[in-house]
Amino acid sequence: MVAGNTVRVGIDIGGTFTDLVATNEKRRVWKIKVLTTPMDPSVGALDAVRRLLEKEKADARHVRVVIHATTLASNALLTGSIPKAALVTTAGFRDVLEIGRQNRPELYNLQVDRLPPLVPRRYRFEVQERITYEGKILEPLDTSGTVLVARRIRRLGIGTVAVCLLHSYANPRHEKKLGEIFRREHPGAKLSLSSELLPEFREYERTSTTVVNACLQPLFSDYLEKLEQGIKELGVHAPLFAMQSNSGTVLSRQAIIEPARLIESGPVAGAVASKFYSSGSQSIISLDVGGTTSKAGVWSGHGFEVTNEYEVGGRLHGTRRVEGSGYPVRFPVVDLVEVGIGGGSVAWVDNARVLHVGPQSAGALPGPTCYGKGGRLPTLTDASLVLGRLSSSFLLGGDLRLSPQLAYRAVAELVAKPLRMGVTSGAMGVLRIAVARIVEALRAATVEKGLDPREMVLVAFGGAGPMFACEVAEQLEIEKVVVPPAAGLLSSMGLLLAEPLHDSVQTVLRNAESASIKELEKFFRGMEGRARGLFRIEGVEEKDVTYQRFLDMRYQGQSYELSVPLRTRTITRNVVRSAVRDFHQRHQTQYGYSQPDKSVEIVNVRSSGRGKADTTSGVTVSFAREKGTVQRRRVWFTDERSVECQVFQRNTLLPANRGKGPCVIEDYDSTLVIPPRARYVVDRNGSVSIAI
Numbered sequence: 001m002v003a004g005n006t007v008r009v010g011i012d013i014g015g016t017f018t019d020l021v022a023t024n025e026k027r028r029v030w031k032i033k034v035l036t037t038p039m040d041p042s043v044g045a046l047d048a049v050r051r052l053l054e055k056e057k058a059d060a061r062h063v064r065v066v067i068h069a070t071t072l073a074s075n076a077l078l079t080g081s082i083p084k085a086a087l088v089t090t091a092g093f094r095d096v097l098e099i100g101r102q103n104r105p106e107l108y109n110l111q112v113d114r115l116p117p118l119v120p121r122r123y124r125f126e127v128q129e130r131i132t133y134e135g136k137i138l139e140p141l142d143t144s145g146t147v148l149v150a151r152r153i154r155r156l157g158i159g160t161v162a163v164c165l166l167h168s169y170a171n172p173r174h175e176k177k178l179g180e181i182f183r184r185e186h187p188g189a190k191l192s193l194s195s196e197l198l199p200e201f202r203e204y205e206r207t208s209t210t211v212v213n214a215c216l217q218p219l220f221s222d223y224l225e226k227l228e229q230g231i232k233e234l235g236v237h238a239p240l241f242a243m244q245s246n247s248g249t250v251l252s253r254q255a256i257i258e259p260a261r262l263i264e265s266g267p268v269a270g271a272v273a274s275k276f277y278s279s280g281s282q283s284i285i286s287l288d289v290g291g292t293t294s295k296a297g298v299w300s301g302h303g304f305e306v307t308n309e310y311e312v313g314g315r316l317h318g319t320r321r322v323e324g325s326g327y328p329v330r331f332p333v334v335d336l337v338e339v340g341i342g343g344g345s346v347a348w349v350d351n352a353r354v355l356h357v358g359p360q361s362a363g364a365l366p367g368p369t370c371y372g373k374g375g376r377l378p379t380l381t382d383a384s385l386v387l388g389r390l391s392s393s394f395l396l397g398g399d400l401r402l403s404p405q406l407a408y409r410a411v412a413e414l415v416a417k418p419l420r421m422g423v424t425s426g427a428m429g430v431l432r433i434a435v436a437r438i439v440e441a442l443r444a445a446t447v448e449k450g451l452d453p454r455e456m457v458l459v460a461f462g463g464a465g466p467m468f469a470c471e472v473a474e475q476l477e478i479e480k481v482v483v484p485p486a487a488g489l490l491s492s493m494g495l496l497l498a499e500p501l502h503d504s505v506q507t508v509l510r511n512a513e514s515a516s517i518k519e520l521e522k523f524f525r526g527m528e529g530r531a532r533g534l535f536r537i538e539g540v541e542e543k544d545v546t547y548q549r550f551l552d553m554r555y556q557g558q559s560y561e562l563s564v565p566l567r568t569r570t571i572t573r574n575v576v577r578s579a580v581r582d583f584h585q586r587h588q589t590q591y592g593y594s595q596p597d598k599s600v601e602i603v604n605v606r607s608s609g610r611g612k613a614d615t616t617s618g619v620t621v622s623f624a625r626e627k628g629t630v631q632r633r634r635v636w637f638t639d640e641r642s643v644e645c646q647v648f649q650r651n652t653l654l655p656a657n658r659g660k661g662p663c664v665i666e667d668y669d670s671t672l673v674i675p676p677r678a679r680y681v682v683d684r685n686g687s688v689s690i691a692i
Helices: 041-054 072-079 143-155 173-185 203-233 252-257 265-276 380-386 404-419 423-445 465-476 487-497 517-538 573-591
Strands: 007-013 017-024 029-035 063-069 086-090 124-127 137-139 160-164 190-193 240-243 248-251 283-289 294-300 310-312 327-329 337-339 345-349 355-361 457-461 480-483 499-511 545-555 562-565 600-611 631-636 642-649 658-660 663-666 671-674 679-682 688-691
Touching (some): 007 041, 007 265, 007 487, 017 041, 017 487, 029 487, 041 203, 063 265, 063 487, 072 203, 072 310, 086 143, 086 203, 124 143, 160 173, 160 203, 173 190, 203 240, 203 252, 203 327, 240 252, 240 265, 248 517, 265 283, 265 294, 265 457, 283 423, 294 423, 337 423, 345 380, 345 404, 345 423, 355 423, 380 404, 380 423, 404 423, 423 465, 457 465, 465 480, 465 671, 517 545, 517 573, 517 600, 545 573, 562 573, 573 600
Parallel strands (some): 007 063, 063 240, 086 160, 283 457, 642 663
Antiparallel strands (some): 007 017, 017 029, 240 248, 248 499, 294 337, 310 327, 345 355, 480 688, 499 600, 545 562, 545 600, 663 671
């Protein structure tokens, strides 16, 4: 392989477009955007790779790594397109999935309908065994009964099995024995053992996470193996990595084992890249507006907010996930606030003549009306085209031509006419509602968590994010907006910036004052040993790995806990006492009170290992500069009158170039609209920094 020519490829599959970004060590950048193929997402991904190799003339032999993000997991769980799975649990706990928690999604509705369990009752099986919460064996595993269960599941033709025995987090012996029996009696089955996947207490959440993982395993096994094989057939012989919801990457073979870690992979990748391109800001809001949804995340201090309280497949009420309406997954997820607004969001007028935008989306097929692919409903993209914010001929470098006539007709007939107003006013109404909904998401991510957005920088990306970012910032009184280069492909760029990351958890349930330091160290070393083995397989050297240790703590008797990072990796009695003091302070900050005189309990120990990868090479790039003529077109910023704007091509703007609005900056993958009175400058990374 020629030095300086090694290529890294990132592929992100979204609801409307599949994006590919590739870079090499000579700072060459390839940007490819194709329509997503919903029936088989790998088709669109392989088409993007094929274009990279054939149309863009990249050498397949130089590709060193391929990193992938996909919506396959969330789409499968939302649509119910999952394979038949079985659950094996301790006798008496067959119905944990249906009993769940008391957190009803509608507090005063006693007849509320929950999502149906992913495993029907007829496929949930019990085995005789019992272990206490302290790990003591009360009743040995009934091996003969387990053999019969394994044979019955095999006869039913069920190929994926979740195993979740009571208190296996404290003693995994029975689960391991059960796994051995299944591998002997049903060797073709894919197994998800809760003691290996999530050795954490709370029976419902652990069972739900294990079942979600089991349901996704066959899908990801087929999908990733097909994608890997397709890439090899194109001549690319490079390892395939997948993006996790925790902001790190994992090798595809491990992703197949733990697919539940990949549910929010695409949106998280964009958030990772937004920090890199934030012009050094330490407090940022990431805003990703794609084809179907908008997602907001917050970086405050040293990292993005991460949550373990995540539910997949649930309902949204405004910007909030309705607690108890989805399937709990207890893996760490970057905490993103989501709202159903994107470029493909459908505008519609109800019987009371009230205008709505979303959450329905035109998706990739048929797409917005202006795509000319059979769509008839007006979308946010159609309204933007009517208002002059989009070019009809420049999107995707001219590969995707838009029809202003179709957009105008759709907005006129289905928005303006029912509301008895002009077409321009109708399109502006669609835009204003969309901006208001996006602002709602940003308020939920900041103000509702005690953060002041006026002190933060808004980093906008996604295919539609730069088009509305300035209006969003104005409403929140944010003074600075940053739009990175290749903003419409930033999630793919984030894949190239992400690093290998492995986290683990273990429930301990010990009093903080009397907990054995030697025992805690043993737990940490065991988790770090697991991560070390995964890093070794991924080719990450030990010297390039950093570990962070955490204690999940609570006051005695509480039903929730806070995660506290340890100040040093060496654990001592003084380190634990410092963590207790930090816990009191965090509790005061988050809940408005603390109880320093009350006993504190260590619930879980956590470890996070992050590998250093060659991520920045070829990311801070100089895009190909081309001479272009400045064009002009009329753009509506209010429904009263249009304003003549200069229209620039993004690749003609050099670092230190300055200008002021109103103007439009068009790129291959997105369009940046800068309103009157705003000023902009291009920084050394190629980001456009806008002062509102």
